[in-house]
Amino acid sequence: MAATKKQIHLSAFLNGVGHHVAAWRHPNVDPSGAIRFDAYRRVVALAEAAKFDAVFFADNLALPLAPPEQLSKGAVANFFEPSSLLFALAPLTTHIGLIATVSSTYMPPFHTARKFASLDHISGGRAGWNLVTSATDAEARNFGLKDQIGHQERYARAAEYVAVVKGLWKSWDKDPYLFDKESGRYFDPDKLHILDHEGTYYSVRGPLSLPPSPQGHPVIVQAGSSDDGQALAAQTAEMVFTAQPDLAAATAFATGLRARLAAFGRSADGIRIMPGLQPFVGETRAEAQAKFDTLQALIDPAVGLGLLYAMTGIRLSPDKLDEPVETLALNEGMQSRIALFSELGRGLTLRQLLLKVAGARGHWTVIGTPQEIADQIEAWIDAGAADGFNIMAPILPGGLEDFTRLVVPELIRRGRFRTGYETSTLRQHLGLSSEQ
């Protein structure tokens, strides 16, 4: 019997209108989608109907530090608090994993532990927490700081933060309840543990007010790719999102990250690496290319420069649009993304760079027929560059409809993707053990 081919995991990285910087201007996009719950409900239903492992909602705790005039040209100005979205979506879905970003720098760990444990109970074991350290001065200014906390310290705090959150998730042993109305004993006191964490950054007594959730604990996701980011991921993450522009970069990243797990006593199979993938799909290559070209033509260079600033913290002058891109100096922000943009900008003008990253912010972009895209997806999986992909539809709902209608059936035909949910929790969908 032929060996079962490695199965692909898929998550849908969602927002209200699509990931391309000009998505809201596309004729097939309703720009009000960013602030209408039914628009989110619809794309989540699409992903669940296609049997995706999860949906993911990112978060930023501020709008970019730009004048309203400049912000007024982009849909980035509007988005819901992501975990609130997930609590609203949980009762409207049955199997799909629900992942949201919460910042370890600006949200106390007790809140995060309780929020995701609650979501895991309410959703029947489908919660995932994307840990970010929040990498902009704009966010710092919403929490009483002038400038952001340094990169290294943010990650050092994050490592202790995860230990506190996981400690709180272990407040109760399994099956603590006695419900003995006769003796008046509600639970077995030996099954409740007080954390009493006293660390460098956090002092948290605990316990949490919730027993172990259906997954044991929610899935921990991480999206930092710098050396500090990878070290934290190797220690704590079960799922890793990353921006990798091509197969070689993605393979090097995945191989390097897996190799780090052993240092924390973890097996290389204890993590799912999910690079971002922005697909432009057409029945023909020309049709797919036309979809890409249509969006590229809608890019306003000022908005493109705004995106570069939001991602790098570096203000680049519109006067230099047709000059070669200078190397972007690292700062305390998103270090791997700054390095990636420098790399992508080698030999380009500033205008060419912003056109290159306007769609997928440095993530892998593929343009082609369903067969061509499935070929490349299989190549990444078989090269060990990925366990699956975080699908970043350029426009919503159209881009996700294209992918689920055209590419997913092709992956199924090739024996690479599930035809139905055989499992019920996110952890089970991903084939992750709960003992992590």
Ligand SMILES: Cc1cc2nc3c(=O)[nH]c(=O)nc-3n(C[C@H](O)[C@H](O)[C@H](O)COP(=O)(O)O)c2cc1C
């Ligand atoms: C797919 C993906 C999703 C991300 N989502 C968020 C997010 O929701 N909020 C956020 O502040 N940062 C987000 N980030 C940025 C990371 O948290 C991190 O700051 C960035 O990857 C740079 O990490 P580094 O400084 O370790 O290189 C995301 C990154 C990726 C690749």
